[in-house]
C-alpha cells in the first residue's frame with residue numbers, strides 16, 4: 001500500500017473526520033498511483049491518519065475509508081458499511097407508501113464516491129470515479145448478501161466533471177421492463193433505470209414534494225420551472241392545485257410529464273406543459289400579465305442552452321427577481337438549489353438581495369435540506385448540497 005503525506009492543516013481536518021482527499025492536501029507526489037489503489041495517509045511527521053482509496057473525481061483524488069489502523073479494506077469492510085446503511089433505512093424499507101429512496105449515500109455512509117438507490121426491488125449504483133468502480137465486485141457481493149433484489153443497474157459517472165458515461169447500465173438479475181412504477185408518500189412515479197443519466201425522479205426532494213402536496217397546493221395556481229418530468233407539478237395537482245404549469249426546455253420533458261400525470265390518474269390536459277426556456281417564459285408571463293400563487297424554482301447548478309449559460313452561484317439572485325415579478329401578492333416561492341458551491345447562509349443572502357432589490361418583503365416559512373436517507377457527515381458540509389426555502393412574498 002502506498003502512503004501519502006498530508007500537509008499539516010489538512011491533516012488536522014482529516015483527524016476530525018473530513019473524508020475527502022484533496023489534491024492540494026497531499027505533500028508527496030500522487031501521479032503514479034493507479035485508480036482504485038488503497039492508500040495510507042500520514043501527517044508530515046509520519047503519524048497515521050487513515051486509509052482510503054485513490055479515485056480522481058471532479059473534487060478530490062480519493063476518499064478516506066477508515067481511521068482505524070487495524071481495519072482491513074476488504075469484502076467484509078464493504079459488507080459492514082452497507083449493512084449499517086441498510087439497517088438505518090429499515091423504516092423506509094417497511095413503508096409501503098414509499099418504495100424509492102437512497103440506501104447508501106457516499107461519504108455519509110462511510111464510502112465516498114458511491115451511492116445506491118432503491119427503486120421497488122431494483123438497485124441503482126452510481127460510481128463517481130474509476131477508482132471506486134474497481135470495487136464493483138465487493139459492492140455487488142454485499143448487495144447479494146443483503147437483499148433479494150430483482151436486478152442491479154449502475155451509472156458510471158467517472159468522466160471528468162462527474163458526467164454520466166453512456167452505456168448499457170444493466171449489471172445483474174432479471175432485466176426490468178421500464179418504466180417501473182415506484183411510490184413516494186403515495187405519489188406514483190414512472191422510473192427508467194436504463195435510459196441515460198437520470199431516472200425520472202430526484203429522490204432527494206421527497207419531503208419538499210410532500211410539503212407542497214399536503215400544505216401549499218390546494219386551490220392554487222402553480223408554476224413549476226425547470227420542471228424535468230413534472231414531479232413537483234404532480235405533487236401539487238394531487239394536493240388539489242387549481243392548475244399547474246410546467247416549464248422545461250428539454251423536448252423529452254413533455255412526454256415524461258404527461259406520463260407522470262397519467263400514472264397518478266390525473267388528467268394532464270387540465271394542466272399546461274411547456275417545452276420552453278424558463279427565461280423566455282418569464283418574459284412571456286410578464287407580457288401576458290400572468291401571475292401565480294405558488295412558484296417552484298429548482299434550476300440545475302449549471303446549464304448551457306444555445307443562448308446563455310446559467311450558474312446558480314452567479315445567477316440565482318436574478319432568477320429570483322424574475323420569479324418575484326410573476327408571483328401573486330401573498331404568494332409562495334419554493335426556492336431550491338442543489339449547488340454545492342455555496343451553503344444555506346449564502347443562499348439566503350441571494351434571497352435577501354432579490355427581495356430587497358425588488359422592494360418586496362419576504363418571509364421565510366420553512367427550510368429543507370437533504371432527507372434522512374441522504375445521510376451526510378458534519379465534517380463534510382459540501383455533501384449537504386440541497387437547500388430549499390419556502391418564501392411568502394408581500395409586494396409593496
Ligand code: SAH
Nearest residue numbers: 226227228231248249250277278298300303
Ligand atoms: N425540478 C426538477 C428537476 C430539475 S432538473 C424535479 O424536481 O424533478 C433540471 C432541469 O432543468 C432539466 O430538466 C433541464 O432540461 C432543465 N433546464 C435547464 N436549463 C433550462 C432553461 N434555461 N429553461 C428551462 N429548463 C431548463
